[in-house]
Amino acid sequence: xxxxxxxxxxxxxxxxxxxxxxxxxxxxxxxxxxxxxxxxxxxxxxxxxxxxxxxxxxxxxxxxxxxxxxxxxxxxxxxxxxxxxxxxxxxxxxxxxxxxxxxxxxxxxxxxxxxxxxxxxxxxxxxxxxxxxxxxxxxxxxxxxxxxxxxxxxxxxxxxxxxxxxxxxxxxxxxxxxxxxxxxxxxxxxxxxxxxxxxxxxxxxxxxxxxxxxxxxxxxxxxxxxxxxxxxxxxxxxxxxxxxxxxxxxxxxxxxxxxxxxxxxxxxxxxxxxxxxxxxxxxxxxxxxxxxxxxxxxxxxxxxxxxxxxxxxxxxxxxxxxxxxxxxxxxxxxxxxxxxxxxxxxxxxxxxxxxxxxxxxxxxxxxxxxxxxxxxxxxxxxxxxxxxxxxxxxxxxxxxxxxxxxxxxxxxxxxxxxxxxxxxxxxxxxxxxxxxxxxxxxxxxxxxxxxxxxxxxxxxxxxxxxxxxxxxxxxxxxxxxxxxxxxxxxxxxxxxxxxxxxxxxxxxxxxxxxxxxxxxxxxxxxxxxxxxxxxxxxxxxxxxxxxxxxxxxxxxxxxxxxxxxxxxxxxxxxxxxxxxxxxxxxxxxxxxxxxxxxxxxxxxxxxxxxxxxxxxxxxxxxxxxxxxxxxxxxxxxxxxxxxxxxxxxxxxxxxxxxxxxxxxxxxxxxxxxxxxxxxxxxxxxxxxxxxxxxxxxxxxxxxxxxxxxxxxxxxxxxxxxxxxxxxxxxxxxxxxxxxxxxxxxxxxxxxxxxxxxxxxxxxxxxxxxxxxxxxx
Amino acid sequence: xxxxxxxxxxxxxxxxxxxxxxxxxxxxxxxxxxxxxxxxxxxxxxxxxxxxxxxxxxxxxxxxxxxxxxxxxxxxxxxxxxxxxxxxxxxxxxxxxxxxxxxxxxxxxxxxxxxxxxxxxxxxxxxxxxxxxxxxxxxxxxxxxxxxxxxxxxxxxxxxxxx
Numbered sequence: 001x002x003x004x005x006x007x008x009x010x011x012x013x014x015x016x017x018x019x020x021x022x023x024x025x026x027x028x029x030x031x032x033x034x035x036x037x038x039x040x041x042x043x044x045x046x047x048x049x050x051x052x053x054x055x056x057x058x059x060x061x062x063x064x065x066x067x068x069x070x071x072x073x074x075x076x077x078x079x080x081x082x083x084x085x086x087x088x089x090x091x092x093x094x095x096x097x098x099x100x101x102x103x104x105x106x107x108x109x110x111x112x113x114x115x116x117x118x119x120x121x122x123x124x125x126x127x128x129x130x131x132x133x134x135x136x137x138x139x140x141x142x143x144x145x146x147x148x149x150x151x152x153x154x155x156x157x158x159x160x161x162x163x164x165x166x167x168x169x170x171x172x173x174x175x176x177x178x179x180x181x182x183x184x185x186x187x188x189x190x191x192x193x194x195x196x197x198x199x200x201x202x203x204x205x206x207x208x209x210x211x212x213x214x215x216x217x218x219x220x221x222x223x224x225x226x227x228x229x230x231x232x233x234x235x236x237x238x239x240x241x242x243x244x245x246x247x248x249x250x251x252x253x254x255x256x257x258x259x260x261x262x263x264x265x266x267x268x269x270x271x272x273x274x275x276x277x278x279x280x281x282x283x284x285x286x287x288x289x290x291x292x293x294x295x296x297x298x299x300x301x302x303x304x305x306x307x308x309x310x311x312x313x314x315x316x317x318x319x320x321x322x323x324x325x326x327x328x329x330x331x332x333x334x335x336x337x338x339x340x341x342x343x344x345x346x347x348x349x350x351x352x353x354x355x356x357x358x359x360x361x362x363x364x365x366x367x368x369x370x371x372x373x374x375x376x377x378x379x380x381x382x383x384x385x386x387x388x389x390x391x392x393x394x395x396x397x398x399x400x401x402x403x404x405x406x407x408x409x410x411x412x413x414x415x416x417x418x419x420x421x422x423x424x425x426x427x428x429x430x431x432x433x434x435x436x437x438x439x440x441x442x443x444x445x446x447x448x449x450x451x452x453x454x455x456x457x458x459x460x461x462x463x464x465x466x467x468x469x470x471x472x473x474x475x476x477x478x479x480x481x482x483x484x485x486x487x488x489x490x491x492x493x494x495x496x497x498x499x500x501x502x503x504x505x506x507x508x509x510x511x512x513x514x515x516x517x518x519x520x521x522x523x524x525x526x527x528x529x530x531x532x533x534x535x536x537x538x539x540x541x542x543x544x545x546x547x548x549x550x551x552x553x554x555x556x557x558x559x560x561x562x563x564x565x566x567x568x569x570x571x572x573x574x575x576x577x578x579x580x581x582x583x584x585x586x587x588x589x590x591x592x593x594x595x596x597x598x599x600x601x602x603x604x605x606x607x608x609x610x611x612x613x614x615x616x617x618x619x620x621x622x623x624x625x626x627x628x629x630x631x632x633x634x635x636x637x638x639x640x641x642x643x644x645x646x647x648x649x650x651x652x653x654x655x656x657x658x659x660x661x662x663x664x665x666x667x668x669x670x671x672x673x674x675x676x677x678x679x680x681x682x683x684x685x686x687x688x689x690x691x692x693x694x695x696x697x698x699x700x701x702x703x704x705x706x707x708x709x710x711x712x713x714x715x716x717x718x719x720x721x722x723x724x725x726x727x728x729x730x731x732x733x734x735x736x737x738x739x740x741x742x743x744x745x746x747x748x749x750x751x752x753x754x755x756x757x758x759x760x761x762x763x764x765x766x767x768x769x770x771x772x773x774x775x776x
Numbered sequence: 777x778x779x780x781x782x783x784x785x786x787x788x789x790x791x792x793x794x795x796x797x798x799x800x801x802x803x804x805x806x807x808x809x810x811x812x813x814x815x816x817x818x819x820x821x822x823x824x825x826x827x828x829x830x831x832x833x834x835x836x837x838x839x840x841x842x843x844x845x846x847x848x849x850x851x852x853x854x855x856x857x858x859x860x861x862x863x864x865x866x867x868x869x870x871x872x873x874x875x876x877x878x879x880x881x882x883x884x885x886x887x888x889x890x891x892x893x894x895x896x897x898x899x900x901x902x903x904x905x906x907x908x909x910x911x912x913x914x915x916x917x918x919x920x921x922x923x924x925x926x927x928x929x930x931x932x933x934x935x936x937x938x939x
Contacts, residue, residue, distance in 0.1 A: 015869040018877030019861065019884060021812020021852030028811035105806075107795070196912055197816040197824060197878040247814070247878030248912050280817040483876025483913045665872045668915030696821035696910060704907040707916035 001656075005495040005502055006724050009661035012488045013507055014245070014481065023245045024510075026201040026217040027277045034203070035064055037265045037276040038109035040099040040116050041286060042091040045355040045689025046140065047120035049089060052099055056115035060101075062108030064272075066116070067265050068099045074231045076260050077323030078223055080149040080162065082141060083256070083358075085264035091120070092140055092320035094689050095285030095357050100265045102274055125689040129294065129315040129352035132160040140320065140353040152612050153326060160353040162322030165330045167347040167617030169405050175309025175344025179300025183381045188755040189369035189738070191292040191317065191683045193284050194362055195701060198247020200287045201277035202259050204266035211238040213273075216259050217246050219480035220521030224259045225513050231260065232267070243511035249482035250673065251361030252288040254523050255324045284694035288324055289683060290362025292317035292354075293332055293369035299342075299377055305385055305392045309344035310405075312336050314370060317354045324360030326351045331454045332366030334406050334617070338374035339417045339450035339627055340393070341402040347617070355689045361523060363673060364734040365454050372756070375447035375739030380752065390425055393448055394418055398627075407618040410625070413720045415653030415727065417627035421448050423651040423713050424631040435748075439638055443748025446631030446649075447739035451732045452622030453524035453607065460606040461527065462517030463534040465494065465542050467584045467599035471566075472504040477534070478511055478519025479527045484730055485662040486527050492658055493532045493723045497539035499565030517602060525728030528658065529624060530605045532723030537603035549583040549596025608721065624719065626727045628652035630671070630736025634744045641763035643679055643745065645708040650736070653715040655727040663729060667712050670733025676702045678738045678756050781845045785810070786854030800844050801825040801836035804851060812852035812881050816910070823909030826882040826889075827851050833889025833905070852881035855888065863929035864888055871922030875913035883909050887923055891930045902927070 017023040054066040069086030077083045086097045099116050103109035126132035132140065137160055141147075145157030153163045176182065203215040212228055221241035229236040246253065258276065266274035278287060297312040314333050318325030333349030382389035398404055400412045424446045435442055464476040475494050479486050487507040495502040508516065519531075543563050550568035551558045554576055562571050569577035578587070586596040607623040633647040650667050657663055680700040684692040693699045718725020742753050751766045782791040785808065792807050804810050804827070814824035818837055825837040828850035855862040861869070864887045874880055883906065890897050890905045897905075902923050911919060 011870055012874065014877065015874045016861070018874045018880050019865040019869045020856050021881045023877050024811070025814070025878065027805075027815070030809060107798075107802075194912075197822060197876065197910060198814070199816070246876065247816075248876040250912065280819075280822075483878075485875065661872045665875060665914055665918055668917050669875065669911075669913045670915075672915035673912070695819060696817045697819060701910050701912060704909065704911075704916045704919070705903060707920075710915070710917065 003496055003724065005492045006656065006658055007660065009659055010488055010492060010502055012485050013491060014487060025198055025245050025247050026203070026215060029203060029215055029244060031203065031273040034273045034275055035102050035104065035269060036106040036109050037100050037102050037262065037274050038106060038113045039097045039261070039276065040113050041095050042098050042120065044091060044120050044122045045094040046123040046125045047091050048123065049087060049091065049098070050119040050121050053117040054099065057101055057112045060108065060112035060115060062104040063101055063112045064104065065102040065268050066099065067102065067268050072264065074264070075147060076227050076231055076256060078255055079326050080147050080153065080323045082147045083260065083321045083323055085260040093355050093357050094691060095282065096320065097261050102265060102269055125355045125687065127317065127354055127356055127685045127689055129317040129350065129354060132352050132354045140355065144353070161350055162318060162353050163326045163329065163351040165333050165349040165617055167334050167345060167405060169407060169616070169618065170344035172309050172311050172344045172346035176300045178308045180303040181381070181384055182298060182300045183377050183384060184298035185373065185377055185380070185754055187295045187297065187373040187376065189291045189293050189372055190756070191289050191356060191359065192362065192677055192681050193289055193683060193699065194250035194252040195283070195699065196248030196250055199278040199280060199283040200253060200258050201275070202262040203273050203275045204259070204263040205273035206267050206270040208271055210234060211240065212263070213240045214259065214263070215242045215244060217253055218243060218257070218259065219246070219249055219254050219482060219523065221511050221513050222478065222518055223521055224256055227256055227260065228263055241513045243480055246480060246482045250363040251290060251365065254361045254521055257287050280696060281694045284683070284699065285357060285691050287357065288360035289319060289357050290359060291369055292359050295336065295370050295373040297336065297373045297377060299381065301381060301385070303385070305387050305395045307340055307342050307396045310337055310342045311346045312370070314349040316349065316351050317356065317359065318351045319354055319356045319358035321358040322351050322353060324358055327454055328359065328361065328366045331452070332370040334621060335367050335450065335452055336370035336374060337405045338371045339398050339448050340374070340396040341398050342405065345405045347405065356685065363670065363731045365524065365731060367451055367731070368674065368735045368738060371449055371735055372738045376742055376754065379743045379746065390421060393421060398450065404622070406621050408620055408622055413718065414625050415627045415655065415717050415719070416715060417448055417629065419715050420627060420629035420651040420653060421446070424629045424649055427649045427711060428631045428633050428647065440635045441638065441748040443634050443744040444631065445740050445743025445747055446629060447736040447743065448629045449627065449732070449735040451525065451626045451728065451735060453526045453624055453728060455524060455607050455610045455623065456520060457610060457612065459520040459610070460604045461519045461531040461534050462602065462604040463531065463538040464517045464602045465538045465600060467542060469581060469585055471500070471580045471584060473498060473500055474506050476508045476516055477531060478516045479531050480511060480522040484666065485659065486531070488662060489528055489658050490531070490535065493535045494539065496724065497536050498542065517604065525730035525732065528726050529722035529728050530607065532726060533605035533721060534603050536723050537605060538601045541601035541603060542599055545597050545599050545601065546580065546583055549587050550578050552595050553578045553583065553587045624721050624727065626652060626654065626729065626732055628732055628736070630740050632740045632744045634741060634748060636745065636748050636763060641760035641767065643741065643758065643763065645675060645741065647711060648708050649711040650733055651713040651715065652729060652732055653717055654729050655719040655722060655725040656716050657714050658726055663714065664712055666729055667733045668710055670731070671710055671737060672702045672707060674734040674737030675708060675741070678741045678758065680757055682757050781842065783844045783846060784848045786850055794841050796842055798841045799837055800839040800841050803841045804836060810851055810853055814878055814881055816878065821910065823886065824879055824882040826885040828885055828889050831893065833886045852885060855884065863933055864891065864926040867926035867929055868922040871925055872918035873914060873922035879909055879911045883919060887926055891927055895927065895931050895934055897927065
């Protein structure tokens with residue numbers, strides 16, 4: 001299919017503002033009468049609060065108010081209402097808000113913070129889910145089970161288990177009885193931070209007229225609006241949220257993170273907007289973390305390589321509050337099969353309270369954590385079977401007609417995973433290869449992958465189209481621009497759907513819940529798919545409005561008319577026509593009477609038949625899948641143990657490329673993020689739950705010099721949900737790097753790793769152990 | 777005690793009263809309300825706060841404001857002339873180097889410090905400069921593309937200026 005505006009590299013509409021320093025991020029906002037907050041964090045990761053003395057802080061210069069959690073009865077959350085805006089009787093993680101100072105400047109607020117005296121009574125600390133699940137573990141939430149939660153969740157009262165998700169397909173025991181061979185392993189994808197360059201921040205303003213206005217570096221203004229309205233007992237319509245430009249998200253600016261805390265603080269100084277922006281350290285310690293998933297997995301196969309059964313237990317260290325972790329666990333559990341069909345599945349995901357910052361969305365949302373396990377095990381299984389790893393995977397792919405763990409049947413329109421691995425094979429395996437030279441060991445590895453969105457029943461995205469008098473178009477949507485380039489995509493899809501050049505389409509700049517159409521939240525790599533569908537629907541409505549008006553002008557019936565972007569005309573005689581600008585605000589007749597409607601329309605779209613899981617944990621929880629494969633050619637330096645990635649290949653069946661420059665950028669960045677997790681990044685905790693590396697100079701993000709050469713391909717088997725067949729791509733590139741590189745490391749040095757990051761020290765140790773073994 | 781200091785910011789003399797403990801970035805952003813310069817960390821690791829001081833790219837988050845006394849400072853707001861972008865801004869806006877844009881002002885200023893002083897900078901000099909900046913979005917390849925494109929545009933502009 002050829003399109004006029006789809007498949008072309010338009011430059012993003014926000015590029016100019018961003019290169020001249022005029023893009024407005026949260027911390028750039030200035031409001032009259034604004035005050036500034038600083039927040040006190042505890043000395044212990046788990047402790048009872050004995051007393052808080054604010055008297056000295058209140059006397060400090062510039063201080064307007066000192067706030068504590070005393071008397072706070074608010075509980076909030078989207079899935080489990082276990083969160084409080086500020087610690088009340090105990091603290092559960094090292095970054096929790098204990099008290100706050102509101103002052104005339106941030107500087108003065110921070111100075112006063114040092115004068116607050118808190119006495120704590122420390123409790124035992126659990127950083128890992130397995131420790132928190134031990135029988136004698138102290139409860140992190142005595143109220144576990146009593147909090148309001150979604151009806152589909154199953155907390156275990158009297159334990160630290162916030163939810164158990166159990167998926168059963170077939171009978172795993174029968175499946176394993178059929179198996180000729182079984183392989184198993186325990187895998188760990190440790191806690192990390194999205195660590196976007198822009199730290200979290202929020203401005204909240206409790207107004208004298210009993211309304212709340214806020215700004216936040218968040219991708220879910222409508223959830224925040226709903227939540228604040230419920231907490232403060234006012235109509236949702238009286239809460240207004242603005243979302244300015246966002247300096248990167250990668251997951252952790254979804255759900256409610258810092259907003260309720262800033263709102264609690266601001267509620268004590270009505271009439272004043274209160275701004276709080278995280279320091280880099282607070283961005284690590286006091287917002288959401290990602291990952292923290294231990295996967296214990298076992299798969300069984302016949303001698304010919306046919307997979308028969310899978311059993312997996314996922315232990316998710318969910319942090320001090322589980323509201324944001326619980327859905328990550330569920331996604332990680334039902335997606336842990338990777339792109340393979342198993343007739344028998346027994347998959348359990350435990351979301352466990354621990355004493356770390358709460359864990360939430362991280363680009364990939366559960367997929368990279370558990371598919372790391374399956375993709376390593378598939379390689380190990382191929383070795384045990386003495387079978388080509390491509391042949392083993394191909395035999396079991398979720399191709400047309402196969403049924404996934406959730407019970408969803410795959411169709412041709414879900415895409416072609418084999419076509420993806422074929423490209424990996426031809427790219428990195430069909431060439432000369434040396435195993436070793438004086439300085440390096442060489443290896444190749446790859447992984448196939450599958451990505452589902454994580455939806456919700458009400459996960460809709462809206463679009464409001466307004467055709468202006470000159471035929472140009474204004475588009476408003478609720479999708480948050482975090483850097484992914486959705487404004488460009490909106491421009492191109494609207495252009496194609498309305499047959500209007502993108503240069504004549506202006507896409508919204510910020511989100512304002514007063515004016516923007518409703519959107520659940522911009523997550524799950526679903527904006528192009530669902531938002532794009534909403535645009536298509538709105539465009540059809542708008543064209544129909546134009547035709548209704550034109551039918552009156554041209555004295556004919558609507559179905560005899562066609563539209564080409566410039567005119568509405570009679571199909572059988574295109575010379576009988578009316579120009580779009582003449583009918584975009586209704587048609588004004590020669591005697592001044594106007595007929596017809598203004599050309600504007602609203603629509604929305606969600607995933608078709610997305611539903612809650614049934615008693616077996618199955619159901620249409622995925623609906624829209626994207627398949628792909630990623631491979632790595634690596635080199636390991638003998639002297640240092642350093643891994644160099646010389647070529648990283650990614651292939652995804654995205655249905656339809658909308659903007660080649662942008663989609664390449666998405667993959668380039670996503671792959672580097674995955675490589676960061678594989679080789680460098682890990683949040684380190686001591687036994688007391690303190691974070692040892694909450695700074696960029698200690699938490700190692702990949703740098704310019706560590707960028708790897710990448711080869712990127714797209715396959716385009718159109719889907720049925722997204723606009724022009726497009727599927728999601730935002731999160732997918734982070735899924736394959738860990739298993740692909742660890743498979744390549746095995747290929748290079750014959751050592752299997754089950755945990756990331758694999759640092760040079762770990763490799764050097766493994767090489768030394770191996771040498772010892774060889775000499776022995 | 778607040779102290780009065782003066783410096784030139786984007787060609788204009790500014791006199792400000794500041795707490796001597798303040799860092800330059802906070803004076804630029806909070807006292808002078810020039811918000812194009814970003815603050816991504818507080819210890820000179822991320823590079824988003826990069827400005828030009830006396831012709832050199834520096835990190836303003838660990839530069840005490842007193843060091844700026846009498847200096848000539850250029851921030852991201854001082855590069856374009858109205859709608860006419862500086863060649864570096866043009867290249868960076870077109871190469872795909874902009875995603876979230878939060879690292880962008882720092883990177884543009886870094887390249888300005890490099891190319892305005894040394895238009896023929898080698899690739900390894902470009903690499904060493906850009907390695908002082910973190911980007912979480914792009915995987916750096918489009919930033920490299922943009923930097924190389926920017927260098928070409930600066931060289932072409934310089935040639936035109938000579939002619």
